[in-house]
Amino acid sequence: MPILLFKRTRALVAQIDEFLDTVGQAALLFERGVADYVAGRQDHFETHYKAIDDAEHRADELRRNIEKQLYRHSLIPEARGDVLGLLETTDDVVNQAKHTLGMFLVERPALLPGMDADWTALGATAARTAEAVVLATRAFFRDPYTVNDHLHKVYFYEKEGDRQAMALKRRIFDTDAELARKMHLRYFVLNVDRISDASEEVADRLAIYTIKRTV
Amino acid sequence: MLVLFFLSSGLFLGWSLGANDAANVFGTAVGSRMIRFATAALICSVFVVLGAVAGGAGAAGTLGQLGAIDAMGGAFMVAFAAAVTITVMTKLGLPVSTSQAVVGAIIGWNFFSGVLTDTASLTKIVATWIICPFLAGAFAALFYVLTRRIVRRLRPHLLWDDMSTRWALIAVGAFGSYSLGANNIGNVMGVFVPVAPFPGLDLPFGLAFSGAQQLFLLGGLAIALGVFTYSRHVMGTVGGNLFKLTPQMALVVVLAQSVVLYLFASQELEHALLSVGLPALPLVPVSSSQAVIGAVVGLGLLKGGHGIRYRVLVDIAAGWVTTPIIACFLAFVGLFVLQNVFSVPVNRPHDFTLSPQVIERVGRLGLPVDGLAELSGGQFTTQLSLNRSLKSGTALDAKQRERVVRAAEVDRYLVSAERVAQDVKPGWFEPAQVAAVKDLVGREYSHSWQLLEALEAATPAWRLLPEAPRNRLDNDRLKKQRRQLLIALRTEPGATPAAE
Numbered sequence: 001m002p003i004l005l006f007k008r009t010r011a012l013v014a015q016i017d018e019f020l021d022t023v024g025q026a027a028l029l030f031e032r033g034v035a036d037y038v039a040g041r042q043d044h045f046e047t048h049y050k051a052i053d054d055a056e057h058r059a060d061e062l063r064r065n066i067e068k069q070l071y072r073h074s075l076i077p078e079a080r081g082d083v084l085g086l087l088e089t090t091d092d093v094v095n096q097a098k099h100t101l102g103m104f105l106v107e108r109p110a111l112l113p114g115m116d117a118d119w120t121a122l123g124a125t126a127a128r129t130a131e132a133v134v135l136a137t138r139a140f141f142r143d144p145y146t147v148n149d150h151l152h153k154v155y156f157y158e159k160e161g162d163r164q165a166m167a168l169k170r171r172i173f174d175t176d177a178e179l180a181r182k183m184h185l186r187y188f189v190l191n192v193d194r195i196s197d198a199s200e201e202v203a204d205r206l207a208i209y210t211i212k213r214t215v
Numbered sequence: 216m217l218v219l220f221f222l223s224s225g226l227f228l229g230w231s232l233g234a235n236d237a238a239n240v241f242g243t244a245v246g247s248r249m250i251r252f253a254t255a256a257l258i259c260s261v262f263v264v265l266g267a268v269a270g271g272a273g274a275a276g277t278l279g280q281l282g283a284i285d286a287m288g289g290a291f292m293v294a295f296a297a298a299v300t301i302t303v304m305t306k307l308g309l310p311v312s313t314s315q316a317v318v319g320a321i322i323g324w325n326f327f328s329g330v331l332t333d334t335a336s337l338t339k340i341v342a343t344w345i346i347c348p349f350l351a352g353a354f355a356a357l358f359y360v361l362t363r364r365i366v367r368r369l370r371p372h373l374l375w376d377d378m379s380t381r382w383a384l385i386a387v388g389a390f391g392s393y394s395l396g397a398n399n400i401g402n403v404m405g406v407f408v409p410v411a412p413f414p415g416l417d418l419p420f421g422l423a424f425s426g427a428q429q430l431f432l433l434g435g436l437a438i439a440l441g442v443f444t445y446s447r448h449v450m451g452t453v454g455g456n457l458f459k460l461t462p463q464m465a466l467v468v469v470l471a472q473s474v475v476l477y478l479f480a481s482q483e484l485e486h487a488l489l490s491v492g493l494p495a496l497p498l499v500p501v502s503s504s505q506a507v508i509g510a511v512v513g514l515g516l517l518k519g520g521h522g523i524r525y526r527v528l529v530d531i532a533a534g535w536v537t538t539p540i541i542a543c544f545l546a547f548v549g550l551f552v553l554q555n556v557f558s559v560p561v562n563r564p565h566d567f568t569l570s571p572q573v574i575e576r577v578g579r580l581g582l583p584v585d586g587l588a589e590l591s592g593g594q595f596t597t598q599l600s601l602n603r604s605l606k607s608g609t610a611l612d613a614k615q616r617e618r619v620v621r622a623a624e625v626d627r628y629l630v631s632a633e634r635v636a637q638d639v640k641p642g643w644f645e646p647a648q649v650a651a652v653k654d655l656v657g658r659e660y661s662h663s664w665q666l667l668e669a670l671e672a673a674t675p676a677w678r679l680l681p682e683a684p685r686n687r688l689d690n691d692r693l694k695k696q697r698r699q700l701l702i703a704l705r706t707e708p709g710a711t712p713a714a715e
Contacts, residue, residue, distance in 0.1 A: 005378060074376045077248045077462075079373065083373070141372055142372050142373075145367065
């Protein structure tokens with residue numbers, strides 16, 4: 001019995017770690033995907049899209065399995081609700097990353113010249129926000145007293161992402177391009193920035209859950 | 216059958232203890248779904264019975280000193296009065312403790328039977344009630360600080376933390392159940408010990424199963440029945456409503472409560488402390504509920520004292536007074552009804568005489584004998600009546616009067632070959648002790664001290680060592696053997712000999 005419980009706990013810890021690894025990888029794939037699209041490397045972009053699609057499926061699978069195990073064996077009864085909420089909102093980050101890259105794949109927005117660096121920077125900032133929130137979530141499970149060390153980075157990158165998104169939108173609308181194209185591009189700016197917003201939502205939950213765990 | 220009827224009130228007390236107090240041990244764990252009820256109930260039952268049988272003698276012995284009830288009818292009514300008090304007070308929503316109800320009921324029997332209440336034991340018991348919640352609070356605060364330090368240092372994963380907390384809750388729950396059984400079995404069966412109707416049994420490998428242990432086993436089983444049949448609901452209430460504690464805090468609370476109960480029950484610990492020259496805590500049945508509340512308040516104070524309902528503390532203190540008084544009154548009335556309406560004997564008739572031999576014995580004990588000769592013609596049938604006469608006729612103080620009363624108690628002890636062969640066995644007594652008893656076959660004594668003096672003269676194996684902390688263990692064992700022998704050789708079986 002104790003060996004069984006030990007094995008079960010070890011397997012579940014490994015699954016949570018793998019889930020967070022997958023979210024972190026998805027953030028990196030997203031960053032690469034945006035950079036490839038901006039640089040016009042269509043083959044690479046599609047490869048990264050395929051990888052992020054796989055990551056999203058794997059993250060969903062892991063999340064469902066973890067949730068099932070937590071319920072089936074009545075694990076962490078006090079923190080179960082918090083952990084389930086945390087896993088679901090963290091999964092939203094991957095979903096958003098896949099969704100945004102999918103939009104690039106389907107809608108193929110025509111980027112305006114001279115703004116490549118802005119798009120790449122916006123994608124990178126979104127990825128940094130997601131990476132920081134993955135570190136904070138990992139800390140919540142392993143060492144809740146250090147969660148705040150990561151959370152402040154999440155908030156910093158999210159704010160930076162908002163600033164970059166605003167600057168890029170202004171540059172887009174300052175051009176003489178057709179309004180329809182400008183609005184199409186604005187839509188993409190918003191979607192790239194949504195990854196930071198999704199990460200911020202995870203961070204907000206973490207801040208509360210951490211207080212509950214460390215009181 | 217009649218014995219079982221008389222024991223029923225004690226068994227009911229045991230059932231109620233199992234139904235209510237098991238929740239103090241496993242309530243938070245079960246209520247928060249950290250442990251399943253079936254697991255908790257099984258562990259609790261097994262360890263309660265173990266604690267009762269293996270470690271119940273210490274705390275039960277203190278109750279025996281407070282009032283050695285010497286008739287089954289009396290023991291039945293004492294346990295019944297305590298049970299009724301608990302039921303009524305619980306219905307009224309007042310905090311109640313089994314220990315306090317039982318003590319009150321015993322004092323009620325003492326009043327009714329004209330037996331002197333041992334003030335030293337009573338003081339010891341009441342002081343323990345007051346100390347118990349404070350001690351639990353201090354332990355809880357200490358354990359919480361230690362647990363936090365360990366957790367911060369080890370930094371376990373949330374799931375490892377959860378798993379280790381579950382195992383710790385099971386381990387601490389088992390310890391808590393053992394402590395509960397050892398400490399509280401005195402409440403359930405303590406009053407029946409002096410009138411234990413079961414003869415001692417010899418088990419294989421030189422082990423002995425005394426009559427008291429058989430009673431404790433029965434009481435332990437009654438507690439276990441209470442756990443299985445009724446504690447589920449109470450556990451849910453405790454775990455879900457009363458304490459909003461994290462599993463770790465629950466662990467600390469249960470551990471603090473268990474340690475306190477163990478401290479006030481463990482003869483082994485008492486022996487260990489005494490053997491290294493440290494003072495030992497008195498072995499007294501205490502309230503597990505009050506220990507839990509003390510522990511929770513201790514944690515609350517550690518966190519700044521916000522949200523503590525101080526009213527609860529006032530209610531507890533009020534319970535220290537009201538519960539024993541109600542139980543005492545009910546026991547007194549119940550004993551009167553049982554004796555006069557149902558003609559059931561609730562105590563054994565006693566005789567006290569201040570014969571020249573007794574006065575000589577009093578002199579040998581180093582007590583002043585002035586005025587005793589004048590009382591030698593009087594007939595005394597209760598301890599209280601003799602005590603009153605001693606108070607008015609001599610200059611003896613209360614403690615001295617208690618010793619004279621014990622010396623004056625008349626009993627009949629016959630050292631018959633049959634009794635010696637049946638009850639004085641090497642498993643319970645040392646060979647030298649058995650040999651000394653056999654040498655006295657055919658003799659008869661009218662005071663317990665006469666028999667004991669004869670045995671002391673025959674061999675040092677029957678002699679008490681000088682009063683000193685290092686000798687307390689040996690003397691405790693010897694006193695039990697002397698008591699056992701007196702029960703075996705008294706011509707009126709089932710009655711209680713004068714306490715030493």
